[in-house]
Amino acid sequence: MSAAALPAAGASSANASRGVLLMLLLPGLVALVITFLLPLIWLFRASFASSTMGAFSGGDWTVQSYSAVLFDPFYWRVAWNTLVLGFNVAIFAVILSYPIALFLVRTESRFRGVLTALAVAPLLTSSVVRTYGWMVILGDRGVINSTLQSLSLTGGVIRLTNNSFGATVALIEILMPYAILAMLSGFGRLNPQLEEAAAMLGANRVKVFTRIILPLSAPGVLTAALLVFVLAISSFVTPRLMGGGRVFVLGTEVFNEATVTLNWPLAAALSVMLLILFSSIILLYQRALRALET
Amino acid sequence: MQSNPLLGRIAWNTLIALLYLFLLAPIIVVFIISFDTRQYLAFPPESFSFGSYVKVFQNVKFISAFWRSLVIGAIVGFVAVSAGMLLSLSLVRYQFRGKAAVGFLILAPFLVPHIVLAVGIMLVIAPLGLLDSYPGIVLAHLGITIPYTVRTITMSLMAVDTRVEEAALVHGASPRMVFWRITLPLVRPGLIAGGVIAFLISFDEATISLFIVSVKASTLPTEIYHYLEYSTDPQIAALSVILILISVAVVMMVEKLIGLRKAL
Amino acid sequence: MADHHVVIDNLVKTYPGAQKPSVDHVSFSLPRGEMLALLGPSGCGKTTILRMIAGLIAPTSGAIRLEGRDVSSIAVYKRNLGMVFQAYALFPHMTVAQNVSFGLEMRKVSRAEREERVRKALDLVKLTGLGDRKVNQLSGGQQQRAAIARSLVIEPELLLLDEPLSNLDAKLRDEMRDEIRDIQARTGVTAIFVTHDQDEALSMADRLAVMSAGRLEQVGTPREIFDRPQTEFVASFIGAGTFFEGRVAEPGLAVVEGLKPLRFVGEAPVGSMVKLMIRPHRLVLAGSSGLPNSFTGTVEHIVYRGQMLTLNVRCGGRLLQADLPTHAGVLPEKGSEVTLAVAPQDVTLVGQVAP
Numbered sequence: 043m044s045a046a047a048l049p050a051a052g053a054s055s056a057n058a059s060r061g062v063l064l065m066l067l068l069p070g071l072v073a074l075v076i077t078f079l080l081p082l083i084w085l086f087r088a089s090f091a092s093s094t095m096g097a098f099s100g101g102d103w104t105v106q107s108y109s110a111v112l113f114d115p116f117y118w119r120v121a122w123n124t125l126v127l128g129f130n131v132a133i134f135a136v137i138l139s140y141p142i143a144l145f146l147v148r149t150e151s152r153f154r155g156v157l158t159a160l161a162v163a164p165l166l167t168s169s170v171v172r173t174y175g176w177m178v179i180l181g182d183r184g185v186i187n188s189t190l191q192s193l194s195l196t197g198g199v200i201r202l203t204n205n206s207f208g209a210t211v212a213l214i215e216i217l218m219p220y221a222i223l224a225m226l227s228g229f230g231r232l233n234p235q236l237e238e239a240a241a242m243l244g245a246n247r248v249k250v251f252t253r254i255i256l257p258l259s260a261p262g263v264l265t266a267a268l269l270v271f272v273l274a275i276s277s278f279v280t281p282r283l284m285g286g287g288r289v290f291v292l293g294t295e296v297f298n299e300a301t302v303t304l305n306w307p308l309a310a311a312l313s314v315m316l317l318i319l320f321s322s323i324i325l326l327y328q329r330a331l332r333a334l335e336t
Numbered sequence: 337m338q339s340n341p342l343l344g345r346i347a348w349n350t351l352i353a354l355l356y357l358f359l360l361a362p363i364i365v366v367f368i369i370s371f372d373t374r375q376y377l378a379f380p381p382e383s384f385s386f387g388s389y390v391k392v393f394q395n396v397k398f399i400s401a402f403w404r405s406l407v408i409g410a411i412v413g414f415v416a417v418s419a420g421m422l423l424s425l426s427l428v429r430y431q432f433r434g435k436a437a438v439g440f441l442i443l444a445p446f447l448v449p450h451i452v453l454a455v456g457i458m459l460v461i462a463p464l465g466l467l468d469s470y471p472g473i474v475l476a477h478l479g480i481t482i483p484y485t486v487r488t489i490t491m492s493l494m495a496v497d498t499r500v501e502e503a504a505l506v507h508g509a510s511p512r513m514v515f516w517r518i519t520l521p522l523v524r525p526g527l528i529a530g531g532v533i534a535f536l537i538s539f540d541e542a543t544i545s546l547f548i549v550s551v552k553a554s555t556l557p558t559e560i561y562h563y564l565e566y567s568t569d570p571q572i573a574a575l576s577v578i579l580i581l582i583s584v585a586v587v588m589m590v591e592k593l594i595g596l597r598k599a600l
Numbered sequence: 601m602a603d604h605h606v607v608i609d610n611l612v613k614t615y616p617g618a619q620k621p622s623v624d625h626v627s628f629s630l631p632r633g634e635m636l637a638l639l640g641p642s643g644c645g646k647t648t649i650l651r652m653i654a655g656l657i658a659p660t661s662g663a664i665r666l667e668g669r670d671v672s673s674i675a676v677y678k679r680n681l682g683m684v685f686q687a688y689a690l691f692p693h694m695t696v697a698q699n700v701s702f703g704l705e706m707r708k709v710s711r712a713e714r715e716e717r718v719r720k721a722l723d724l725v726k727l728t729g730l731g732d733r734k735v736n737q738l739s740g741g742q743q744q745r746a747a748i749a750r751s752l753v754i755e756p757e758l759l760l761l762d763e764p765l766s767n768l769d770a771k772l773r774d775e776m777r778d779e780i781r782d783i784q785a786r787t788g789v790t791a792i793f794v795t796h797d798q799d800e801a802l803s804m805a806d807r808l809a810v811m812s813a814g815r816l817e818q819v820g821t822p823r824e825i826f827d828r829p830q831t832e833f834v835a836s837f838i839g840a841g842t843f844f845e846g847r848v849a850e851p852g853l854a855v856v857e858g859l860k861p862l863r864f865v866g867e868a869p870v871g872s873m874v875k876l877m878i879r880p881h882r883l884v885l886a887g888s889s890g891l892p893n894s895f896t897g898t899v900e901h902i903v904y905r906g907q908m909l910t911l912n913v914r915c916g917g918r919l920l921q922a923d924l925p926t927h928a929g930v931l932p933e934k935g936s937e938v939t940l941a942v943a944p945q946d947v948t949l950v951g952q953v954a955p
């Protein structure tokens with residue numbers, strides 16, 4: 043039917059004309075295939091290619107990049123560093139975000155909208171900029187060191203940057219908005235009436251927290267932890283800048299192989315391994331979530 | 337916890353305030369330091385001046401990167417919104433086989449680490465000679481921005497009452513007219529929100545950009561990154577403040593149009 | 601039927617994937633200027649018919665003719681119809697005047713003429729001066745009027761209204777009922793409106809088309825439908841009544857178990873089983889009426905309704921409902937014995953029962 047076949051004809055267009063549908067889908071799908079699907083396939087292929095400078099040859103299949111990684115203790119250390127960084131960042135970001143999310147869910151303040159925006163808006167400021175902010179705060183002549191010195195609390199400079207401590211702190215802050223956002227969506231089931239009911243049944247505030255609030259917010263917390271973890275283990279700008287070249291994680295190594303050493307198959311192999319790490323953690327998370335729900 | 341409710345409340349509010357301070361610390365500090373003019377990073381600022389801002393505006397590298405980022409962001413925003421609009425229409429208004437797969441493909445870039453995507457995109461566009469070029473960086477940013485435009489536009493589109501479109505049809509509007517006069521104006525908030533978010537993501541994106549561009553098509557974040565590898569002087573702070581202000585403008589726009597929480 | 605303005609001919613609609621048709625061989629027609637009500641319970645296919653006429657969905661089979669011309673191949677936006685949607689479906693991003701003007705713009709009417717016609721249409725629906733309001737600044741009733749103005753301004757071939765009153769509160773509904781009737785009469789537009797409210801249908805329409813489960817049960821004037829329902833469904837759907845089953849003993853006389861034989865008007869072969877119906881308000885106290893059909897029984901239940909008294913009388917094992925005017929002299933009391941009577945022409949034959 044003429045009208046029902048066209049995009050604007052409304053929900054009745056169940057038997058849509060193929061042509062129009064194709065027209066609608068094509069541009070977006072082509073873009074996504076080129077910028078998402080194809081890159082992943084290419085990545086996989088390249089990880090099995092032999093290394094040549096700034097390119098990879100299509101002909102052969104070899105596992106040399108993988109063996110190079112797996113038999114080099116350096117990469118084991120890098121993987122370990124990455125996991126430690128991910129765990130530290132995830133744990134602290136979640137601990138620090140939890141009160142904010144709880145506050146935003148429960149507050150009746152008329153500034154709630156503004157406060158929510160303030161908590162998640164940093165997401166929309168460049169991570170380079172915020173990393174720079176942390177360089178200013180933690181730097182040798184930065185906010186913390188100069189404050190401590192002017193109070194004569196320390197003699198010398200305390201090294202807070204160019205090490206993994208700085209990278210961890212900056213990443214915690216940079217990823218907190220994600221945690222808050224995840225928790226806000228996950229806290230839907232929290233409901234002040236439940237707390238009141240529990241309180242009336244004689245639970246004190248500690249009990250209300252441990253027996254009601256914590257279990258109900260657990261899925262949101264778990265999601266937040268996962269999100270922060272995966273973002274942390276795949277980050278490189280912040281570890282690179284805050285680490286001053288002295289922090290080696292998977293992200294920085296991938297970048298290094300891709301743009302400095304120009305060993306693309308190795309960069310691809312590292313990326314594939316990162317992706318595998320990433321996927322296994324998501325699978326674990328889904329298990330955990332299911333366990334929480336039953 | 338159960339001793340004194342007032343004390344508890346004060347403690348709780350103080351905790352929240354401190355956490356907010358932590359969250360906003362880098363932005364606040366950057367703002368303060370941007371009025372310093374020394375050649376090196378130090379705190380507190382010893383002067384209050386706009387010297388660093390002046391320097392930024394005299395820095396040819398930054399200014400040209402700024403314009404490039406602006407142009408790239410605008411193109412990415414426009415293309416992502418156009419593709420997103422079409423995809424959203426097909427997802428919201430049509431039933432077809434493979435719909436779930438299309439929906440997954442659109443959301444999947446959310447699930448893949450940017451650095452992994454970055455290597456993949458680099459590998460794909462390098463043989464095409466698109467490394468360090470406008471088309472290359474625009475393509476690279478499309479994959480990560482289309483999910484956002486699809487999300488905001490789909491939300492707006494689902495809120496459009498199809499009866500309204502039918503009413504227009506019955507009263508004489510051709511399907512094309514219905515699209516331009518009814519559907520498009522009604523989803524405009526979603527379009528604009530999606531567009532500015534896509535713009536901002538592209539404008540602020542560093543990870544993927546660093547793999548794709550080096551000199552000719554370098555964006556502002558990549559320029560800042562490379563600058564920061566050697567120097568951390570207050571010029572960067574001034575530049576950061578400008579970037580932050582752009583973000584704030586975008587945030588307020590999105591908040592007003594469809595609500596920030598729904599868009600992210 | 602050929603000279604009828606709107607002809608619906610054997611219309612069938614089976615939605616994709618559905619087991620049975622939602623609209624099943626429906627035919628009816630309207631002369632120019634008539635207002636027809638499409639009446640039926642929820643889900644019987646009223647909206648589906650309206651949407652097929654509008655062209656928003658395609659019929660599975662059958663034809664729709666306007667002025668003798670089959671419109672099946674004409675796109676929805678070229679049919680020149682007006683449609684008032686249940687929730688009005690006004691364009692939320694336009695003012696009232698822009699809404700009303702929309703159809704004219706699509707028809708490339710000049711700006712000056714547009715303004716003039718919009719003003720007239722707004723006057724017609726009593727929205728004078730509200731043209732610059734945003735749609736969401738209107739009350740429900742005003743939105744309703746705006747939707748009607750939007751449909752009428754294009755001088756449509758046919759006006760379709762889908763439950764136009766269902767979103768209004770009771771008082772406004774009565775008001776708009778008269779209003780719509782009045783506007784339709786003044787413009788002379790042919791109109792079909794959908795409703796599941798029998799009062800609305802009876803009071804507004806020239807004729808009713810009663811539907812059930814996708815099928816057309818009966819088409820007729822409100823009087824015909826009410827007084828001479830042809831099917832049991834129509835009889836029970838519109839108005840209250842007591843039903844009897846009986847065997848025709850001789851023409852116009854049926855034997856009903858437990859009662860005296862009932863005299864009725866209507867054609868039914870002798871020996872067949874028939875279904876008969878008596879409206880409550882047709883029953884009178886037997887005393888002086890001298891009517892041939894009478895029922896004697898005990899009053900089980902009385903409801904006082906102002907001008908009316910509703911009785912439930914247990915008679916020969918069944919309950920008989922009767923509405924008596926309260927001014928009908930001595931009224932029966934609960935538990936007392938009464939004798940009710942009814943004229944043969946008020947015993948309606950509503951169908952045959954398959955043996």
Ligand SMILES: Nc1ncnc2c1ncn2[C@@H]1O[C@H](COP(=O)(O)OP(=O)(O)OP(=O)(O)O)[C@@H](O)[C@H]1O
Pocket residue numbers: 054615616618622640641642643644645646647648649796
């Ligand atoms: N788009 C559709 N797809 C499949 N079945 C549908 C569709 N629209 C309606 N139906 C079915 O067709 C039948 C008739 O629906 P229709 O909307 O015409 O009823 P209606 O008489 O207008 O009811 P109401 O008074 O509730 O509005 C219903 O059984 C309904 O479930």
Ligand SMILES: [Mg+2]
Pocket residue numbers: 646647648
């Ligand atoms: Mg309906």
